[in-house]
Amino acid sequence: MSDSSTSIQPLLEIKNLEVGFQTTEGIVPAVRGVDLTLMPGQTLAIVGESGSGKSTTAHAIINLLPGPGRITGGSIMFDGQELTSYSEKKMEEIRGRQIGFVPQDPMSNLNPVWSVGFQVEETIRANGIASGRKAVKAHAIQVLKEAGLADADKRLKQFPHQFSGGMRQRVLIGIGLSSRPKLLIADEPTSALDVTVQRRILDHLETLTRDIGTAVLFITHDLGLAAERAEQLVVMYKGKIVEAGPSKEILQNPVHPYTQRLVAAAPSLASRRIQSATHASASHALSDLEYAPTKVTEGLDLIAAAEERIEQQPKTKRPDAIVVKDLTKVYKIRGQGRGAAGELTASDAVSFSVEKGTTTALVGESGSGKSTVAKMILRLEDPTSGSIMIDGQDVAPLKGKALLDLRRRMQPVFQDPYGSLDPLRNIGNTIGEPLNTHKVGDRVSRKARVLELLDQVALPKTLITRYPNELSGGQRQRVAIARALALKPDIVVLDEAVSALDVLVQAQILKLLADLQAELELTYLFITHDLAVVRVIADNVCVMQQGKIVEAASTDDVFDSPKEQYTKELLNAIPGAGITLGV
Amino acid sequence: MSNNPPTQTHYVAPLEETPLVAIDTVNVGERPSNLWIDAWRDMRRRPMFWISSVIILLVVLVALFPNLFTSVPPNDNCVLSNSNGAPTAEHILGFTKQGCDVFSRIIHGTSTSLSVGIIVTVLTTVLGILFGMFAGYYGGWLDSVLSRAGDIFFSIPYILAAVVIMSVFSAYRNVFVISLAIGIFAWPATARVLRAEIMRVKNSDYVMASQALGVSRFRILLRHVLPNSIAPVIVVTTISLGAAIVAEATLSFLGVGLPNTTMSWGNDISAAQSDLRTAPQTLIYPSLALSITVLSFIMLGEVVRDALDPKARAQR
Numbered sequence: 001m002s003d004s005s006t007s008i009q010p011l012l013e014i015k016n017l018e019v020g021f022q023t024t025e026g027i028v029p030a031v032r033g034v035d036l037t038l039m040p041g042q043t044l045a046i047v048g049e050s051g052s053g054k055s056t057t058a059h060a061i062i063n064l065l066p067g068p069g070r071i072t073g074g075s076i077m078f079d080g081q082e083l084t085s086y087s088e089k090k091m092e093e094i095r096g097r098q099i100g101f102v103p104q105d106p107m108s109n110l111n112p113v114w115s116v117g118f119q120v121e122e123t124i125r126a127n128g129i130a131s132g133r134k135a136v137k138a139h140a141i142q143v144l145k146e147a148g149l150a151d152a153d154k155r156l157k158q159f160p161h162q163f164s165g166g167m168r169q170r171v172l173i174g175i176g177l178s179s180r181p182k183l184l185i186a187d188e189p190t191s192a193l194d195v196t197v198q199r200r201i202l203d204h205l206e207t208l209t210r211d212i213g214t215a216v217l218f219i220t221h222d223l224g225l226a227a228e229r230a231e232q233l234v235v236m237y238k239g240k241i242v243e244a245g246p247s248k249e250i251l252q253n254p255v256h257p258y259t260q261r262l263v264a265a266a267p268s269l270a271s272r273r274i275q276s277a278t279h280a281s282a283s284h285a286l287s288d289l290e291y292a293p294t295k296v297t298e299g300l301d302l303i304a305a306a307e308e309r310i311e312q313q314p315k316t317k318r319p320d321a322i323v324v325k326d327l328t329k330v331y332k333i334r335g336q337g338r339g340a341a342g343e344l345t346a347s348d349a350v351s352f353s354v355e356k357g358t359t360t361a362l363v364g365e366s367g368s369g370k371s372t373v374a375k376m377i378l379r380l381e382d383p384t385s386g387s388i389m390i391d392g393q394d395v396a397p398l399k400g401k402a403l404l405d406l407r408r409r410m411q412p413v414f415q416d417p418y419g420s421l422d423p424l425r426n427i428g429n430t431i432g433e434p435l436n437t438h439k440v441g442d443r444v445s446r447k448a449r450v451l452e453l454l455d456q457v458a459l460p461k462t463l464i465t466r467y468p469n470e471l472s473g474g475q476r477q478r479v480a481i482a483r484a485l486a487l488k489p490d491i492v493v494l495d496e497a498v499s500a501l502d503v504l505v506q507a508q509i510l511k512l513l514a515d516l517q518a519e520l521e522l523t524y525l526f527i528t529h530d531l532a533v534v535r536v537i538a539d540n541v542c543v544m545q546q547g548k549i550v551e552a553a554s555t556d557d558v559f560d561s562p563k564e565q566y567t568k569e570l571l572n573a574i575p576g577a578g579i580t581l582g583v
Numbered sequence: 584m585s586n587n588p589p590t591q592t593h594y595v596a597p598l599e600e601t602p603l604v605a606i607d608t609v610n611v612g613e614r615p616s617n618l619w620i621d622a623w624r625d626m627r628r629r630p631m632f633w634i635s636s637v638i639i640l641l642v643v644l645v646a647l648f649p650n651l652f653t654s655v656p657p658n659d660n661c662v663l664s665n666s667n668g669a670p671t672a673e674h675i676l677g678f679t680k681q682g683c684d685v686f687s688r689i690i691h692g693t694s695t696s697l698s699v700g701i702i703v704t705v706l707t708t709v710l711g712i713l714f715g716m717f718a719g720y721y722g723g724w725l726d727s728v729l730s731r732a733g734d735i736f737f738s739i740p741y742i743l744a745a746v747v748i749m750s751v752f753s754a755y756r757n758v759f760v761i762s763l764a765i766g767i768f769a770w771p772a773t774a775r776v777l778r779a780e781i782m783r784v785k786n787s788d789y790v791m792a793s794q795a796l797g798v799s800r801f802r803i804l805l806r807h808v809l810p811n812s813i814a815p816v817i818v819v820t821t822i823s824l825g826a827a828i829v830a831e832a833t834l835s836f837l838g839v840g841l842p843n844t845t846m847s848w849g850n851d852i853s854a855a856q857s858d859l860r861t862a863p864q865t866l867i868y869p870s871l872a873l874s875i876t877v878l879s880f881i882m883l884g885e886v887v888r889d890a891l892d893p894k895a896r897a898q899r
Contacts, residue, residue, distance in 0.1 A: 242601045245593035255595040257603055378795050407797035419788035424617055424810050434796045467617035483792070 011079055011182055011215050012038040012061070018073035019053070019060050027072065030056045032239040034074070038215050038232070040182065043206075045218040045226035045247070047262070048236035049502040054219050057236070058185050061217070062099055063091045079182060096127045100176035100214070102186040102205075106168035106193070110160040116171055117156030120144065120178070127179040139178070147174030148204050166197035173205055180212055187219045194365035195529065195573040202229060221503065224268030224532075224576030227251050235259050261300050265507035268575045270302035271535035271559075300507040306536040309514040319392075321491055321523040322354040322377065327386035329372050346372040348547035349386065354540070356490070359517065359524040361534040361555075363570070364544035373544075374495050374527050378412050379403065390491070408438055411484035415496035417476035421468040427454075427479055428464035434486040453482040457512060474505035481512070485520070495527045510537055532574045535559060543567050618814070622890035632886045638879040646694035655687040657846060667862035677864040680854065685864060688851055689872050695847040696828050696873070699762050700880075703827035706766035708820050711773025712809075718774070719781030719812075720804050730778070733771040741768035742830060749839040756842050765830045773819050780812035787811075814891040821884035825877035832873055848873045 014036040020027035031053040038044045048054040059065050061076055061083065076083040079098065086094065095101070103109045110119060120140040124130055130139040137156075144152035147170040160168060169189060176184055186205065190198035206229065209216050220226050226233055227247040234244040235258065243256040251269070254260045263269060329347040347369040354360040364370040375381040377388055379395060388395045390406060398406055411434075414420040421430055428450050435446045451461050457478040468476055477497065484492055494513070498506045514537065516522060526538055534541055535555065542552040543566065551564045562568045616624070626632040645652055655674065665682035668674075676685040718729035748764040749756065784790070785808050793803050834840030835849025836856075843850060848869045855865035 237601060238604070240596060240601050241594070242596045243594065249593050253593075255593070256601070257598065258601065261603075380791060380795060404797045407795060412792065412795045414788045414792060416788050420792050422787075422789040422793075422807050422811065424619070425807075426617075433793065433798070437796055437798045437802075467620075469618075470616060480792070483796075487796075 008039060009080070010037045010077075011040040011042075012036065012217070013077040014057075014061070014074065015077075016074040017057065017060060017071070017076065019056050019065065020070055020072045022068040022070060027070070029072075030069070030239055031060065034236070034239075034241055036234060036241075036244075038183070038217060041210075041213050041215055042232060043209070043216040043218060043230040044232040044234065045220060045230035046234045046236055047220060047223050047226045049221060049504065051238070052236040053239040054221075054236045055187055056239075058187055058217060058219050061185065062095050062101060063088070064095075064101075096123065096181070097179045098181050098183065100179070100181040100184040102169070102173050102176045102184065102189045104188040104191060106165050106172055109172060110163075110168055112160050115157055115159050116144075116163065117158075120156070120171065120175055123175045123178055129179050143174040143178045144171065146177070146208060147171055164197075165193050166201060169193060169197075169201055170204065173201070173208070177208055177212065177214065181214060183215045183217065184209060185217045185219070188221070189218075191221070195531070196365065196569050199573040222268060222575060223251070223262050223266045223503075224272070224574070228575045235262065261504055264301040264303075265503045267302060267503070267506070267530060267532035267536060270306070271532040271574055272576045273303060274306065274535055300504055300511070302507055302510065302536045305507070305511040305514050309518070309537070318356040318358075320353045320389075321356040321391060322360075322525065323389040323392075324353065324373070324377065325351050325387045325389075327351070327373060327376060327388065328384045329369075329376060329381065330384045345547050347376070347383075350544070350547075350549055351386075352542050352549060352552055354491075354523055354525060356523050357517070357521045358539040359526055359537055360540045360542065361526040361528060361538035362542050362544060363528055363531055363534055365529055367546070368544040369547040370527050370529075370544050371495055372547075374412070374493050374525065377525065378410065378493055379406065404438065408434075408487045409489050410491040410493065411487065411489040412493045412495060413477070413480050413484050413497040415499055417473045417480065417500060418468075420480050421476055423468050425467075426464070427466050427468070427471075430468070430479060431482045431486055434483060438487060440487065449486065450482075453486055456485065456516070457482045472505070473501055474509060477501060477505075477509055478512070481509075481516070485516070488520070489522070491523045491525065493525045493527070496529070497526075498533060499528060499530060506533075513537065531570050543570065618891065622887070625890040626886055629886055631882055635879040635882040635886065638875060639883065642693060642697060642876050642879070645690055646697040649690045649693065653684075653687045653690045655684045657683060657687040657691040660684075667858055667865065670864070676868050677862070679851070679865050680858055680862070685851075685868050688846055689848065689869055692846040692848050692851060692869070693872070693876075695758060695841065695845060696831060696849070696876070698758050699765070699831040699847075700824045700828040702759065702762035703766040703769065703830070704820055704824045706762065707770040707773050707823060707827075708816065710766070710770035711819075712777060712816065714770065715774035715777030715816075716781060716804065716809060719778035720785055720808060722782075726778075729774075733774050736768050737771035737775075739768055741765060742833060744768040745830065745834055746837065746839050749834055753839070756840070757845070758841070761831060761834060761840055762827075765827055765834075769823065769827070769830075772823070773816055776815045776819050777812060780815055781808055784808050784811045815888075818884050818888040818891065821887055822881050825880035825884075828873065828877055828880075 014034060017031055017034045018029065019031035020029045034053070034057055036044070036057075046054040046057060056065065056069065059069070060071055061078070063071075063083065063086070065071070071084055074084070078094070081094075083091070083094065110116065117140055120143050121136050124136050124139050124143070130136050140156060141152045144155055149155050149167060149170060163171065173189070189205070190201050193201065205216070216230075218226065218230055227250070230247055232245070233247040233250045235242050235250070235256070237258045243250060243254065243259045250259060251263060254263045327347055327350040328345065331344045331346055350369070350373055352360065362370045362373060372381065376383045379398070383396070390410060395406055428447070431450045431453055432446050435441065435449060440446065441449065450464060454461055454463060459475060459478050459482070463471070468479070471479065498509050501509060510533065513524070517524060526534070528534060538555050540553070541555050541558045542549045543558070543564070544550065545566050551558060551562065551567045558567060559571065562571055661681050661683040663682045665678040666680050668678035668682070670677040674684045674686065676689070679685055679688065714729050714733055718726040745761070745764040745768065748767075749761065752760055790803055790807055793807055798806070831840060831847065832849030832852060835847055836853040838853065840849055841847050843854075851869040852866060852873070855862070855869070859866050
């Protein structure tokens, strides 16, 4: 017992916590024997993939488990009180007053029909922080000011839809901290936000909690983010803690194979490691990186994948596969007020080119127009002006047969692995659809091709008769990739193709994409919001902001010497900046 | 199990307690499943599904082969001395005012009621799918035209409309005309349900994926959008079959339905109303046949809806 040496009592002490979900087949365990200790004023992060039980653990503390969830064993001691024995009424007194909570999705956690001020005041009244109309209002203004909103008194009267995502999350953090709780639970507080906003919000949260002296329990899937923001790290896997301890120690010396896998697969860490290596050696070669992938991390290691990819790249200059010139798209939108119609320039004179067999990443935050550009290149949207040349051919006038031929050479993979496959058609039919549409071969040869494709994306052949709902997210994305490759295209447009996946699966898919590129000489247009992923997959980067390309250069140049302020901001927002890694 | 509190120290769980599982594996041991297979597996386990299906099957059998169930002809051998007579061993449900066998009339009236139900349902489903499908998928002016047309039909209660139509075409009262009269005003409900569903499904990523593959718009509609939108229509259809049978009975009861010479439950109920107190069997049994049949269809519809709606399934 290490904490017996310190005289301070732990603020939160969880012992052997068990949480299960009641189903028709009995209780399914979600958290299995978790031990946790959090000292006052400390920050502790629970890291894990979806289904690891990290959120369930956090929700169990304040007894806000969804529907059929039950605490089935163990104890939760908070500030000398045993929370598991508390009634619902007593828990209500703890929640908000002593333990604040910041939820995941700022978009759905403010009631759209009430003004923001009303909702802040409601919390203040409910927690008995202030009473009397004037005092409550004064306090509400103070909360919003603390949350970092300018002209807070005007903002009080506004409604949630008039706030951006980041501002809403500020309000929720403000509400969570309004009663000066001893503990704040933040459940993926910035996962739904853009990276630059994420950084500002977390900085703000850090300052606030340090000033008040609030301990923070931080739930996240991003190991880099967790290590950057918390002194203590707890890694959860399938309802159990696999590794816990000081953040830096864990990152530098991961012992459990699962943690090793996570460290190897986290894009933010990989990009940081590549960065520090190229800086240290000043020669831009990844092979200088002293890093030996171990057996447990095989096929998951992003650095190894990036290294391999670079090695396989021929160094000669090749012709351009995609040339985009002054591409502009203007949407007509309904404006404010009666009959007013506005215009939204989603893509503003975008120009770039992609060399055959290379990867160009189009990076930007939400609303930057990167997906609009992708859709125009795929001819799913018509450009307002500008031109797109594919293999030297202008695609704008293409119709009918010629358009079909173009589609054959260029295939997309979309973000949502749950939405991009028709749930009523089996995997064989889904992968075979492009072959049927383009009337390639006969029935037998089509089936052979489908089996070959399944093999190419490392899926078992037996999947051919299965339906999408039986597959995991990563497998669905493999199916989507197989479908895209069915017609042997030259160009694949990957629209946030790995963004919705867990890190380990994401690493596998990135590796698969790199392997396929080497094998089939594919040209990738990689659309993403995650600059860290770009570091390991792309040769060139175009950074987009508000419909314009603000910076375009090779990946090394963009990472090593960003010219634009915005690019610098994006780079700084990759978590894990201040961490020295053991490799 | 008592582990050290994982604070300050670097705690690592023993590997044997937390074995690594292969990333991203699939369980291919089970049989393939999709929405429809799952729904079937779900329905199969419910007694309500079997009860209603057996009743419906029985009703269909009765309609097709009435003579298997009764040897007494419904209209011949009617003896007025038996008027409103009590049940006997041979005539288990007694006699009507005209001295005909109640049981036999119910059995022989089944095919009329069921035919009306089926024809109306086919009509409303076909019209509803056509209108709903094109309105929802193509949108724009076509949607405006089709939806407003639907709204006009929807704003008139279909029973009222059928009463008017049947009064106008009183010379042509038969099963087809009455089905047409009911069906022509009942389809907008189906169209609306389908339109909403199509509008949701057409924005799916898999539709965009197919579009990017070069699949034509109409083919996408038939191959991807419609099959994924049809589930709620099936529910509406099953329930509306019962409603159509009721509508026929209502029209016949009001005297604007089928002519007296056609045997139907509605006509029997209509004829029995004056003798309710003296001979309740003449009213109760045809009504019971109607209620059980309609209830079976509605129950089946409920079961199908529960099985097709994953949300309803999760809550159970």
